[in-house]
Amino acid sequence: MSPTAIITLIIFFIALVILFSSFVTVRQGTIAVITTFGKYRRILTPGLNLKLPFIENIYSQISIQNRSVELEFQAVTYDQANVYFKAMLLFSVLDQREETIKNVAFKFVDERNLMQALIRTVEGSIRAFVATKRQTEVLVLRRDIVEHVKEQLDTILENWGYHLQDLQLNDITFDDVIMKSMSQVVASNNLKAAAENEGQALLITKTKAAEAEGNAIKISAEAERQAAQLRGQGIALFREEVAKGMTMAAKEMQTANMDTSVILFTMWTESIKHFAENSKGNVIFLDGSTEGMNRTMKEMMSLNLLHTDQVKK
Structure with missing residues (x-):
């Protein structure tokens, strides 16, 4: 091979090296830093880039990823x-x-x-x-x-x-000692909270029970009051009707020229009969003497006269 051919081959090889040295590929997610003779020159972005061969050098490639x-x-x-x-x-x-x-x-x-x-x-x-x-x-x-x-x-x-x-x-x-003490504190706090919750639940239960009992007592008392009122009204009506009946009977007996004290005697005997039939006792004590009978009849006649005067008024 001639010297000219060798020189041409060397020149071609050098040109080829220079050509390939001029291209730089920068990976995605990185940026290349270019220096010239050790001094910062510029940056290269991802992709294919050109640089001056033998003059510009890649100082580093900076990753911009997390x-x-x-x-x-x-x-x-x-x-x-x-x-x-x-x-x-x-x-x-x-x-x-x-x-x-x-x-x-x-x-x-x-x-x-x-x-x-x-x-x-x-x-x-x-x-x-x-x-x-x-x-x-x-x-x-x-x-x-x-x-x-x-x-x-x-x-x-x-x-x-x-x-x-x-x-x-x-x-x-x-440290283990602190972790153990913290666990104990948490456990004691949990126990305290559980006790407080249990106490509150018991308090609520007792309160509700007391309220229910109080309401029951109120209802019972109200019912008893109403019953007593109705009983009183019944007794008053009964007395009123008895008074009306006695008045009518007294008028009829006066018309027939009869003694009105017979009415009181009849009521007295009817009362004794009622006591005997409905009383739970076994013995009824009565004053059967002549003086006791006369005293009882006088008292009944006095009551009859008092009632007659009240009716006239």
């Missing part, structure tokens, strides 16, 4: 209780602007230093928050802890070119 990291660390509360956290951190590049990509590419020496700074910053923020709270408050402040971390880190991460998407506190535990 990234996650798991954390395990310890904090101390205000009352000196150890708290153990297991968390998941979700973060990403803030945006695709050139200034943001430059911060991501040049703020840290490498990926390891970035992750170390990010993790320590999150842990420090949580530790500072927990140090102001008591151990009984930590478990109910999960959302407050997350909001505090986001508020503290947003400005710092933006300066680095990143954004904190989410922080999930998957597990919060204490």
